[in-house]
Amino acid sequence: MSRARGIIIGLVASILLSSSALVDAGQAAAVRRFAKPKAKSPPSTAKCEKPKFRIVVDVGHTPDSYGALSARNDPEFGFNFHLARLITAKLKSAGFVATRLLVTDGKARPSLVKRVSAANDGRADLFLSVHHDAVPDKLLETWEFEGAKSYFSDRFSGHSLFVSERNPHFATSLMLARMIGRQLRDQGLHYASQYTMPVMGRYRRQLLDKDVGVYRYDGLVVLSQTRSAAVLLEAGSIINREEEMAMNSPERQEVIAGAVAAGVGEFCERR
Numbered sequence: 001m002s003r004a005r006g007i008i009i010g011l012v013a014s015i016l017l018s019s020s021a022l023v024d025a026g027q028a029a030a031v032r033r034f035a036k037p038k039a040k041s042p043p044s045t046a047k048c049e050k051p052k053f054r055i056v057v058d059v060g061h062t063p064d065s066y067g068a069l070s071a072r073n074d075p076e077f078g079f080n081f082h083l084a085r086l087i088t089a090k091l092k093s094a095g096f097v098a099t100r101l102l103v104t105d106g107k108a109r110p111s112l113v114k115r116v117s118a119a120n121d122g123r124a125d126l127f128l129s130v131h132h133d134a135v136p137d138k139l140l141e142t143w144e145f146e147g148a149k150s151y152f153s154d155r156f157s158g159h160s161l162f163v164s165e166r167n168p169h170f171a172t173s174l175m176l177a178r179m180i181g182r183q184l185r186d187q188g189l190h191y192a193s194q195y196t197m198p199v200m201g202r203y204r205r206q207l208l209d210k211d212v213g214v215y216r217y218d219g220l221v222v223l224s225q226t227r228s229a230a231v232l233l234e235a236g237s238i239i240n241r242e243e244e245m246a247m248n249s250p251e252r253q254e255v256i257a258g259a260v261a262a263g264v265g266e267f268c269e270r271r
């Protein structure tokens with residue numbers, strides 16, 4: 001375990017001990033396994049008053065079910081946790097004081113519905129899930145890092161944004177994703193274009209906005225079962241050796257968190 005990973009796990013352990021909503025979401029569980037949202041006309045996102053606007057910033061995966069492993073063998077969960085925490089801080093300092101960081105634990109699939117419940121029961125106005133990207137296993141190559149056989153793929157890089165047409169606020173979710181995407185683009189960052197390629201197989205997605213990289217992903221429970229507008233951000237690829245270094249840097253983390261907060265701020269002003 002790397003030192004960074006040890007620190008992250010320690011930090012997370014202390015948060016988990018004091019948190020009330022501790023659940024997990026894997027990325028792509030089948031939506032049909034779960035009940036449909038009870039309310040047809042959710043109250044969320046009707047208007048936006050910053051201090052009252054309840055944003056849930058969801059840390060993708062859990063310490064037990066940590067998502068992807070980076071090119072240097074650090075778990076995705078740690079990357080997600082750092083960035084989500086920074087996004088939460090940026091939102092709060094921008095006036096969104098009701099923003100909440102959602103850190104969860106346990107195994108991936110059984111806790112999906114609980115993660116959604118945490119957002120729905122807390123009557124979130126906005127759900128933002130933070131992840132870092134990898135590639136399908138068949139694209140992985142091997143290298144040696146710190147004496148250990150490790151896996152990487154330098155073929156793709158960039159961030160991407162996902163929304164679900166099954167979300168009751170699909171149009172609103174898409175609008176927010178576009179605003180965040182534009183902010184990221186304005187910072188000189190590029191989006192991951194590979195999701196339309198045949199090589200992605202079952203991970204192929206429909207590109208809804210070719211300018212800023214918003215994709216449709218209906219199979220994601222956290223997007224389709226939340227009763228608020230919901231967006232999932234893949235902030236960058238940690239299986240790409242160069243981009244992993246960037247994603248680990250405070251400079252890049254600042255840029256991305258700032259762009260997300262600016263996108264949410266613009267979204268709020270337009271409502």
Ligand SMILES: [Zn+2]
Pocket residue numbers: 027060061067068076131132
């Ligand atoms: Zn993930």
